[in-house]
Amino acid sequence: xxxxxxxxxxxxxxxxxxxxxxxxxxxxxxxxxxxxxxxxxxxxxxxxxxxxxxxxxxxxxxxxxxxxxxxxxxxxxxxxxxxxxxxxxxxxxxxxxxxxxxxxxxxxxxxxxxxxxxxxxxxxxxxxxxxxxxxxxxxxxxxxxxxxxxxxxxxxxxxxxxxxxxxxxxxxxxxxxxxxxxxxxxxxxxxxxxxxxxxxxxxxxxxxxxxxxxxxxxxxxxxxxxxxxxxxxxxxxxxxxxxxxxxxxxxxxxxxxxxxxxxxxxxxxxxxxxxxxxxxxxxxxxxxxxxxxxxxxxxxxxxxxxxxxxxxxxxxxxxxxxxxxxxxxxxxxxxxxxxxxxxxxxxxxxxxxxxxxxxxxxxxxxxxxxxxxxxxxxxxxxxxxxxxxxxxxxxxxxxxxxxxxxxxxxxxxxxxxxxxxxxxxxxxxxxxxxxxxxxxxxxxxxxxxxxxxxxxxxxxxxxxxxxxxxxxxxxxxxxxxxxxxxxxxxxxxxxxxxxxxxxxxxxxxxxxxxxxxxxxxxxxxxxxxxxxxxxxxxxxxxxxxxxxxxxxxxxxxxxxxxxxxxxxxxxxxxxxxxxxxxxxxxxxxxxxxxxxxxxxxxxxxxxxxxxxxxxxxxxxxxxxxxx
Numbered sequence: 198x199x200x201x202x203x204x205x206x207x208x209x210x211x212x213x214x215x216x217x218x219x220x221x222x223x224x225x226x227x228x229x230x231x232x233x234x235x236x237x238x239x240x241x242x243x244x245x246x247x248x249x250x251x252x253x254x255x256x257x258x259x260x261x262x263x264x265x266x267x268x269x270x271x272x273x274x275x276x277x278x279x280x281x282x283x284x285x286x287x288x289x290x291x292x293x294x295x296x297x298x299x300x301x302x303x304x305x306x307x308x309x310x311x312x313x314x315x316x317x318x319x320x321x322x323x324x325x326x327x328x329x330x331x332x333x334x335x336x337x338x339x340x341x342x343x344x345x346x347x348x349x350x351x352x353x354x355x356x357x358x359x360x361x362x363x364x365x366x367x368x369x370x371x372x373x374x375x376x377x378x379x380x381x382x383x384x385x386x387x388x389x390x391x392x393x394x395x396x397x398x399x400x401x402x403x404x405x406x407x408x409x410x411x412x413x414x415x416x417x418x419x420x421x422x423x424x425x426x427x428x429x430x431x432x433x434x435x436x437x438x439x440x441x442x443x444x445x446x447x448x449x450x451x452x453x454x455x456x457x458x459x460x461x462x463x464x465x466x467x468x469x470x471x472x473x474x475x476x477x478x479x480x481x482x483x484x485x486x487x488x489x490x491x492x493x494x495x496x497x498x499x500x501x502x503x504x505x506x507x508x509x510x511x512x513x514x515x516x517x518x519x520x521x522x523x524x525x526x527x528x529x530x531x532x533x534x535x536x537x538x539x540x541x542x543x544x545x546x547x548x549x550x551x552x553x554x555x556x557x558x559x560x561x562x563x564x565x566x567x568x569x570x571x572x573x574x575x576x577x578x579x580x581x582x583x584x585x586x587x588x589x590x591x592x593x594x595x596x597x598x599x600x601x602x603x604x605x606x607x608x609x610x611x612x613x614x615x616x617x618x619x620x621x622x623x624x625x626x627x628x629x630x631x632x633x634x635x636x637x638x639x640x641x642x643x644x645x646x647x648x649x650x651x652x653x654x655x656x657x658x659x660x661x662x663x664x665x666x667x668x669x670x671x672x673x674x675x676x677x678x679x680x681x682x683x684x685x686x687x688x689x690x691x692x693x694x695x696x697x698x699x700x701x702x703x704x705x706x707x708x709x710x711x712x713x714x715x716x717x718x719x720x721x722x723x724x725x726x727x728x729x730x731x732x733x734x735x736x737x738x739x740x741x742x743x744x745x746x747x748x749x750x751x752x753x754x755x756x757x758x759x760x761x762x763x764x765x766x767x768x769x770x771x772x773x774x775x776x777x778x779x780x781x782x783x784x785x786x787x788x789x790x791x792x793x794x795x796x797x798x799x800x801x802x803x804x805x806x807x808x809x810x811x812x813x814x815x816x817x818x819x820x821x822x823x824x
Contacts, residue, residue, distance in 0.1 A: 198223040198395055205252035212419045219423040226396040228406040231416030233631045233659045237399045241369050264365035267356050276341045281326045284362035288319050329358050332384035334544045350376040371399045374682055375656050378544040382682050383713050401660050403428050404684040430799050497614050497665055502647035502675045505534035506569040509648050515564035517554045524550045528702045536676045539691035541712055542698040548680045552650050575646030579653045581637040587626035591616050591636050614639040630657030647675040655683045684709050760812040767808040774798040
């Protein structure tokens with residue numbers, strides 16, 4: 198499908214990739230991972246013929262249809278759904294030919310046109326585009342609005358929907374989740390799993406990579422290595438490789454000890470079984486890849502607050518909105534030091550509005566809001582990077598923050614966020630998105646806030662920087678309220694989920710896997726018909742209802758028993774797979790045997806997770822029916 202042979206790629210004097218030889222086969226879904234600047238986007242440009250290799254070859258089949266998301270904002274007054282349908286070039290060509298044939302009254306062409314339209318699913322194209330827009334968060338009454346009426350983030354979603362309409366052989370997606378909320382990310386994930394073509398994906402969202410990818414291309418130090426497996430499988434294999442190359446260093450031991458302190462704190466504070474279970478899984482993964490994390494150059498700590506008053510903020514029956522419109526009402530919320538809250542809910546339902554209320558950027562319009570006198574808020578907004586002065590250096594930004602501090606003290610703070618040497622004197626304008634995000638984050642935490650409000654802080658951060666942010670948040674003593682489409686960050690740092698949906702704010706009892714399941718059932722939930730008709734059960738006699746209930750209860754208990762048996766089987770399979778990998782000398786054997794065994798372990802873990810989820814769902818169903 199796609200082959201690289203002894204490929205070398207430069208950017209100016211720097212060699213990005215040297216000696217890449219690999220083949221990507223039809224139907225594979227490959228995640229491109231590596232730090233910013235290692236050549237991921239350059240490889241995409243090479244595949245699309247926008248640049249040429251400095252050495253070696255890249256070969257593609259003839260007539261291969263390649264599709265990628267346009268990075269520029271679309272500007273057109275065309276309806277959104279028509280803009281998306283334009284992504285299917287063959288559909289538009291057939292429609293144009295049909296129109297011409299009808300004008301000419303050419304019955305033969307008309308017949309052939311309708312046959313082709315049927316063959317490519319043209320009659321259902323509008324419905325398909327509407328479902329796609331719905332999945333990406335567009336409300337049904339907006340899909341015919343002009344493209345230019347949408348904000349930048351929503352227009353980027355339209356670009357994504359447009360490319361998904363293309364029936365491409367090879368799909369290239371560069372950070373497709375950056376402008377999406379968790380709901381849309383889950384939808385896109387499921388869409389890509391059903392995609393039959395070949396996918397190349399650049400992403401720093403490890404949960405997304407794990408769910409979608411069958412292979413991982415890792416770029417580092419001018420080398421690109423293709424691994425079989427998703428991101429977690431690659432991470433484990435790379436950790437093993439690093440551990441084998443040398444004895445685990447003192448720095449790695451310090452990292453592991455640091456992580457263990459988080460493990461102990463999580464295990465001690467988990468209040469719900471499901472949340473505790475998800476944290477244990479996260480801890481196992483962190484322990485497993487400690488050598489990889491120690492290899493990272495990124496590490497920073499947030500300064501601890503001077504005071505930790507309780508409560509920091511209290512809302513009682515509060516309401517907030519814009520102009521005449523109330524977005525959220527009857528909000529009851531109390532924030533205490535040490536709380537880790539993740540806000541979930543569809544885009545546009547009020548997550549950012551709630552954060553702005555907590556930050557003091559919006560006034561309460563009803564109810565009560567009490568802010569402790571010692572409250573100090575650190576607020577990272579979605580568009581925080583736009584507040585940076587492009588003509589000022591990092592040091593000048595900090596001098597404006599704290600004119601009384603000496604240069605050496607400010608440089609020490611900046612060094613903690615990896616701005617070292619002359620980098621502190623350079624203008625911000627040419628900085629990468631990740632560097633700007635680090636600077637903005639450093640400015641947010643500089644004044645030692647006791648409440649951190651983070652609204653999509655990871656949009657420009659690569660995997661190493663996201664890992665550093667995760668560890669810094671776990672070690673922070675204040676309260677954290679986080680809005681992020683990065684499910685790994687939310688799952689690793691938040692103890693509590695609060696759902697913002699349909700104008701209400703309330704605790705979500707469960708983890709992100711439960712939330713994904715809730716999303717899948719929410720779309721299929723029966724709608725209230727306003728009393729126009731009776732329910733099916735309302736027409737049945739009490740005896741019929743009682744028989745139906747007993748039959749349902751028997752079915753649920755049988756499902757629970759089956760789930761228990763399956764869970765026990767999967768637990769035994771997991772124990773066998775773990776024992777195989779933990780056997781002495783395991784990593785000294787042939788690398789293909791090692792790879793096969795680690796893949797069996799990963800597959801066993803996946804099946805165990807699924808079995809646990811089915812058992813839990815069955816147990817809850819029985820409990821709900823009995824209660």
